[in-house]
Amino acid sequence: MFQISPELIDRYGVAGPRYTSYPTAPIWHDIDRSTQVKWLETVRSSQKPLSFYIHIPFCRSRCYYCGCNALVSRKQSQSATYVDYLISELEQIGKYQSPGKQIRQLHFGGGTPTFLLDEEFEKILKTIQSTFSFETGAEIAIEIDPRTLRSNQLSFLSQLGFNRLSLGVQDFDRSVQTAINRIQSEAMTFDHLQTARSLGFQGINFDLIYGLPFQTLDSFRQTLASVIKMRPDRLAVYNFGYLPNRMPHQKKIDPQSLPDKQTRLSLIFEAIHQLTEAGYDYIGMDHFALPDDELSVAMRNRTLNRNFMGYTPKTDVDLMGVGMTAISEIGGYFMQNEKRIRTYQTQISETGLAACRGMQLNTDDLMRKWVIRRIICHFYLSFSEFRAEFNTDFKTCFPSEIEQLEKLQQDGLLEVHKDHLTISDTGKIFIRTICMLFDAYINKEDTPKVRYSNTV
Ligand SMILES: C[S@@+](CC[C@H](N)C(=O)[O-])C[C@H]1O[C@@H](n2cnc3c(N)ncnc32)[C@H](O)[C@@H]1O
Ligand code: SF4
Numbered sequence: 001m002f003q004i005s006p007e008l009i010d011r012y013g014v015a016g017p018r019y020t021s022y023p024t025a026p027i028w029h030d031i032d033r034s035t036q037v038k039w040l041e042t043v044r045s046s047q048k049p050l051s052f053y054i055h056i057p058f059c060r061s062r063c064y065y066c067g068c069n070a071l072v073s074r075k076q077s078q079s080a081t082y083v084d085y086l087i088s089e090l091e092q093i094g095k096y097q098s099p100g101k102q103i104r105q106l107h108f109g110g111g112t113p114t115f116l117l118d119e120e121f122e123k124i125l126k127t128i129q130s131t132f133s134f135e136t137g138a139e140i141a142i143e144i145d146p147r148t149l150r151s152n153q154l155s156f157l158s159q160l161g162f163n164r165l166s167l168g169v170q171d172f173d174r175s176v177q178t179a180i181n182r183i184q185s186e187a188m189t190f191d192h193l194q195t196a197r198s199l200g201f202q203g204i205n206f207d208l209i210y211g212l213p214f215q216t217l218d219s220f221r222q223t224l225a226s227v228i229k230m231r232p233d234r235l236a237v238y239n240f241g242y243l244p245n246r247m248p249h250q251k252k253i254d255p256q257s258l259p260d261k262q263t264r265l266s267l268i269f270e271a272i273h274q275l276t277e278a279g280y281d282y283i284g285m286d287h288f289a290l291p292d293d294e295l296s297v298a299m300r301n302r303t304l305n306r307n308f309m310g311y312t313p314k315t316d317v318d319l320m321g322v323g324m325t326a327i328s329e330i331g332g333y334f335m336q337n338e339k340r341i342r343t344y345q346t347q348i349s350e351t352g353l354a355a356c357r358g359m360q361l362n363t364d365d366l367m368r369k370w371v372i373r374r375i376i377c378h379f380y381l382s383f384s385e386f387r388a389e390f391n392t393d394f395k396t397c398f399p400s401e402i403e404q405l406e407k408l409q410q411d412g413l414l415e416v417h418k419d420h421l422t423i424s425d426t427g428k429i430f431i432r433t434i435c436m437l438f439d440a441y442i443n444k445e446d447t448p449k450v451r452y453s454n455t456v
Contacts, residue, residue: 055323211240
């Protein structure tokens, strides 16, 4: 099985960002409505199709490990109110688009989007279709908590046009499930998977987490074996982000019950070993996919992209985030909506828009963003492609980074060739640390101090 020396783990297994954006969100600053409007105006002249991310924050109960922007609610009426605000925001965003703008991707994330009632989904889709049309082959995706899926809900979503889904699994072991407040039988998960397949859903993903309380190498082996038998098209195997000071509900997890660093590493190595043996491609960081899945194909063709939804095969899009906390990425701008539901709703009712933070990228940011994307998505970076893109030489732009790359090369994390660099299998494990080398903000004095989760 794959092994890495303890020295390398000590040197490179540091805490760091997950690079779903560069510059990372803590670097952004407050913005007002007029700035948001000015930035939104730039979409009108963009030729790119749209990718919509719609955030539905509600969940029926709290999983103790959860690091998502989720709100626990038993009151169904909350979603009706929230959907009205989503619709206002969608209508407002529609005013900034050029006629005939098409959608390449629509993603409902959360929280638990299936909290919404059927008629609420219908309302949202109708609003979108009144302004936009979907490209042929467009992806309409949704994140699902198998425990709260209503009967016939999948079939309804399929009729509405949904064609991709992701099921939250985390771990099948009962003692782990008890400690994380998430009891979910294998049979229930398998049942939903079978239904989704029979309805024609593709790119079906399972989320797993390693580093959870009471996980052992043996227990995780069992979970992996069960998952492999079910054979989802894709798998995300996330490293547990345990930040109890930032997320107080995580304090319900006893730190003594968490696997130590060595065990945590053996869990991810076991996942890489078992999943690749079973025919999955290792896509990067924490993702795996079957070789004929769109994600694997995009990785092989070096067209894979990474954004707030994680790895995605859809590139060359303007990403519009709708709902509380949602993030947009258009041209050289990032924008994030209000994080608190009340403030989000007030902003929408007063101005129709709700971004409160964001950033305009300068040339240096755009270059580093380009480099980090190549490293984290393709494990490959071509110096001549960099020159073609920015009309300047990679080695001239990044002299101190090149020096540091030498050290990483000596440690076997990557290879620097005349016209390109490639990341080794060991380097893939420390990919966040390699990206940090190109992050101009991470060690700057005036950068806000953020506690990141461990990279491995
Ligand atoms: C929005 S949830 C998925 C949909 C649904 N709410 C569910 O839980 O089934 C997104 C995924 O993020 C992952 N996740 C949540 N909190 C995490 C944490 N603290 N560390 C690592 N992964 C986490 C879980 O794997 C979870 O399935
Ligand atoms: S993991 Fe999913 S279901 Fe659990 S609290 Fe977080 S968002 Fe909600």
